[in-house]
Amino acid sequence: MRIIVAALLAAVALCASAQPYPSRAIKFVVPFPPGGGVDIVARAVGEKLSPRLGQPIVIENKPGGGTTIGTDAVAKSAPDGYTLLVSGIASQAIVHYMNPHRPFDFARDFAPVARIADGVIAFVVPASSPANSVRDFVALAKANPGKLTFASSGTGGIIHLTGEMFKQAAGIDITHIPYKGTTQILPDILDGRVDLALDSVPAYLPHIKAGRVKVFAVASRTRSALLPELPTMAEAGVPGVVAATDYALYAPAGTPKDVIARLYRDTAAVLELADLRAKLATQAIEVRGGTPEALKAELSGELEKWGRVIRAANIKVE
Secondary structure (H helix, E strand, O other): OHHHHHHHHHHHHHHHHOOOOOOOOEEEEEOOOOOOHHHHHHHHHHHHHHHHHOOOEEEEEOOOOOOHHHHHHHHOOOOOOOEEEEEOHHHHHHHHHHOOOOOOOHHHHEEEEEEEEEEOEEEEEEOOOOOOOHHHHHHHHHHOOOOOEEEEOOOOOHHHHHHHHHHHHHOOOOEEEEOOOHHHHHHHHHOOOOOEEEEEOHHHHHHHHOOOEEEEEEOOOOOOOOOOOOOEOOOOOOOOOOOOEEEEEEEEOOOOHHHHHHHHHHHHHHOOOHHHHHHHHOOOEEEEEEOHHHHHHHHHHHHHHHHHHHHHHOOOOO
């Protein structure tokens, strides 16, 4: 009898392991608090992806440690396709340099699944600013070295480093003012207490439309579909300033190739849905998909780019 029971249990286990992927709920880990761009993207994509995969997709926010807590949790999870990371390519490249004691290596410990989208970063100044273009601002900064200020949502983040990239590309000296987030930056931009924010667009949109701030350019490689009238930074006279709050899907390294292929194929399909694109566009997030191979190559480029900016700005790591 024991032999029969053991054989039956082995057969059940074999059948369970042979079940086609996915056979249970999938978890999207977001290494940021609820309500931000990464969380919005994860929930919007998960909502559309779930019916295609035939399983629930659960969003788990694990913020902290400059994204390292949530990222490390996924790195240590089973490589079976049931725990995935939604995060930014640029932000992970920056963490590589700014947190040398992190318990994971992103390039080694993660398998790219799919690129999802870009969030637009724009060049925003107070309505009271004497500058009326990026070139005007550069000229003003050169005439007043060290006197103009730029805001960021925290030292060592992508918004801070985009400002440093602008300083380096324009050859100017402006002073960094770190805040705890865009919601703290906004009152000072509106009242003219800080001179510039190269920041993610969504929080500024109502103020742009109302004329309470001026916006001169986007830091994208190409013009934004949301704000097509704005030039790129290169078109505005300062080439070399390219940054975005980007979004991508990753699995732990070692995840089976057929699982990666299934996730990529279905993610690429939902990114073509007009209602998903429209929903993300209201948050100034533009869908820009990509293969696992392209995502891997993009991470290499981001590591090189942000490493160069950090070294040139002489930013001290933790």
